[in-house]
Amino acid sequence: MEQNQNNPYIKDFPILFRTVNSNRLTYLDNAATTQKPTAVIAALTDFYTQHNANVHRGIHTLSEEATDMYESAREKIAQFIGAPTSSEIIFTSGSTESLNLVVAGWAANNLVSNDVVVLNSTDHHSNLVAWQMLAKTLDLKLKYLSVDANGELDLVQLKTYLNEGNVKVVSTSHISNVLGTVNNIKEICKLAHAVGAKVVVDGAQAVSHIPVNVQSLDCDFYAFSGHKMFGPMGIGVLFGKRSLLENTNPIKFGGGMISTVGLESSTWATIPERFEGGTPSVADAIGLGAAVDYINNIGLEKIVAHESSLNAYLIPKLNSIKGLHILGSADFTKRAGLVSFYVDGIHSHDVASVLSTVGVAVRSGHHCAMPLHKGMSIASSTRASYHIYNTYADMDALVNGINTAIKILG
Amino acid sequence: MEDNIYREQLMELFKNPAYRGHLNNATLTLNANNPMCGDELIITLAIKDGVIKDYRYDGEACAVSLASAEILGEQIIGEPITKLISLTKEELLKLLGVQLTTSRVKCALLPLETLKDASTQL
Numbered sequence: 378m379e380q381n382q383n384n385p386y387i388k389d390f391p392i393l394f395r396t397v398n399s400n401r402l403t404y405l406d407n408a409a410t411t412q413k414p415t416a417v418i419a420a421l422t423d424f425y426t427q428h429n430a431n432v433h434r435g436i437h438t439l440s441e442e443a444t445d446m447y448e449s450a451r452e453k454i455a456q457f458i459g460a461p462t463s464s465e466i467i468f469t470s471g472s473t474e475s476l477n478l479v480v481a482g483w484a485a486n487n488l489v490s491n492d493v494v495v496l497n498s499t500d501h502h503s504n505l506v507a508w509q510m511l512a513k514t515l516d517l518k519l520k521y522l523s524v525d526a527n528g529e530l531d532l533v534q535l536k537t538y539l540n541e542g543n544v545k546v547v548s549t550s551h552i553s554n555v556l557g558t559v560n561n562i563k564e565i566c567k568l569a570h571a572v573g574a575k576v577v578v579d580g581a582q583a584v585s586h587i588p589v590n591v592q593s594l595d596c597d598f599y600a601f602s603g604h605k606m607f608g609p610m611g612i613g614v615l616f617g618k619r620s621l622l623e624n625t626n627p628i629k630f631g632g633g634m635i636s637t638v639g640l641e642s643s644t645w646a647t648i649p650e651r652f653e654g655g656t657p658s659v660a661d662a663i664g665l666g667a668a669v670d671y672i673n674n675i676g677l678e679k680i681v682a683h684e685s686s687l688n689a690y691l692i693p694k695l696n697s698i699k700g701l702h703i704l705g706s707a708d709f710t711k712r713a714g715l716v717s718f719y720v721d722g723i724h725s726h727d728v729a730s731v732l733s734t735v736g737v738a739v740r741s742g743h744h745c746a747m748p749l750h751k752g753m754s755i756a757s758s759t760r761a762s763y764h765i766y767n768t769y770a771d772m773d774a775l776v777n778g779i780n781t782a783i784k785i786l787g
Numbered sequence: 788m789e790d791n792i793y794r795e796q797l798m799e800l801f802k803n804p805a806y807r808g809h810l811n812n813a814t815l816t817l818n819a820n821n822p823m824c825g826d827e828l829i830i831t832l833a834i835k836d837g838v839i840k841d842y843r844y845d846g847e848a849c850a851v852s853l854a855s856a857e858i859l860g861e862q863i864i865g866e867p868i869t870k871l872i873s874l875t876k877e878e879l880l881k882l883l884g885v886q887l888t889t890s891r892v893k894c895a896l897l898p899l900e901t902l903k904d905a906s907t908q909l
């Protein structure tokens with residue numbers, strides 16, 4: 378039923394009722410950001426109309442309410458990803474800031490010259506560039522994992538790197554934002570931990586799409602963004618194991634993160650406040666809590682089944698379009714709910730542009746993964762990414778739009 | 788339907804280009820890149836005594852960039868460099884003859900801006 382127009386979740390997303398260029402909006406850019414359900418929008422409005430106050434600062438009623446709501450959102454998120462305690466959940470502005478905190482706060486403080494960091498060559502720039510910067514400052518060595526034709530990470534190569542010694546960190550996405558590959562984090566953690574290396578996971582494309590439990594994965598850090606999981610923009614999360622957070626330096630200094638301040642030096646507040654200098658995005662954190670409730674009400678198993686049925690419907694149709702090439706696994710049971718492709722002789726921008734004229738929103742370009750595209754010798758690709766509110770009709774609109782683009786530009 | 792940018796005039800420029808290619812006698816070679824969308828053009832120019840004798844462009848880019856590079860050829864070949872320098876963005880967009888959204892304006896201006904940025908080398 379969810380695959381058809383009587384999908385019961387569509388009504389939860391007001392934006393899906395607007396038109397684009399006189400067509401019904403077909404929103405297939407969920408990997409960039411998801412749309413927001415009424416429950417999340419209402420949580421923001423409720424905060425600003427009933428409870429707005431700064432947190433951890435006042436003893437007046439509104440401040441107490443705001444603090445309780447903020448901390449209860451943290452609690453919800455901890456449970457949602459299986460974190461042992463809510464103090465290991467740090468609110469950030471998004472995956473990018475979370476990963477920057479790991480690099481500048483933890484790695485800069487714990488790695489030394491000639492240590493090796495293993496990265497994933499297909500990853501988003503946010504999990505590459507900060508490491509490159511630190512590598513320059515500390516004289517670290519970066520080694521890149523490659524993927525096979527199906528987009529699967531080469532774990533044999535990982536073992537080789539780990540055996541070569543000095544590996545202190547393996548940092549990879551959970552799900553590739555271009556290939557849709559679900560990386561085997563559990564296995565990567567097992568291998569890395571055997572040589573004492575820590576594992577940092579960029580979960581931006583995983584949370585809300587597949588069940589994530591940081592304890593069963595046994596990862597050391599896990600980063601994700603609220604806006605890619607029905608939550609507001611401007612809020613994200615870093616989970617870190619407590620023992621590692623204890624050895625992490627704050628990267629934002631100021632109010633809210635101190636214990637005592639003298640004229641020469643200061644001491645830090647406890648975890649997690651230590652990492653949340655300045656006034657946090659309180660309303661957005663509460664909105665993210667509402668997004669977690671929304672996802673829990675649907676059930677992650679249902680989301681997984683829904684996305685895989687959309688893959689099963691769409692991918693054979695795409696494969697039958699002449700000149701269209703899908704990036705990553707041809708086996709749609711092995712990918713998350715997104716598909717990137719290119720069409721011979723037609724630039725991805727033109728494909729996206731024609732699609733937009735019929736109301737279909739997709740991403741085109743390099744999706745912040747330039748090394749991946751260079752590695753495949755293509756300049757760019759077009760990406761369709763789905764979530765619980767997408768239907769077979771959306772997939773048909775996409776396929777028809779691609780055929781129109783080929784007719785016009787081919 | 789929005790004002791369709793893939794109109795006949797633009798598609799004619801895209802599908803039947805006169806200046807796509809590479810000059811062997813180039814006096815100047817320029818890379819026009821827009822990494823955000825994956826546009827990569829190589830522009831070759833033959834300049835003599837302050838006059839643009841010939842011009843070609845090639846590479847991978849969207850229809851808007853390519854059509855715009857084509858129009859640029861029509862405008863500057865046989866003309867003094869001063870003509871290129873005085874050609875404004877607005878004039879070029881007008882010559883393209885389609886209404887562009889903000890992100891596509893960047894595509895359309897890529898070839899012209901690349902030449903203008905290099906104008907000290909011309």
Ligand SMILES: Cc1ncc(COP(=O)(O)O)c(C=O)c1O
Pocket residue numbers: 408409470471472473474501503504550552553554579581582602745
């Ligand atoms: C895999 C991956 N990592 C990181 C990010 C960055 O997320 P944000 O821009 O929310 O910080 C994205 C989203 O663009 C992504 O897809």
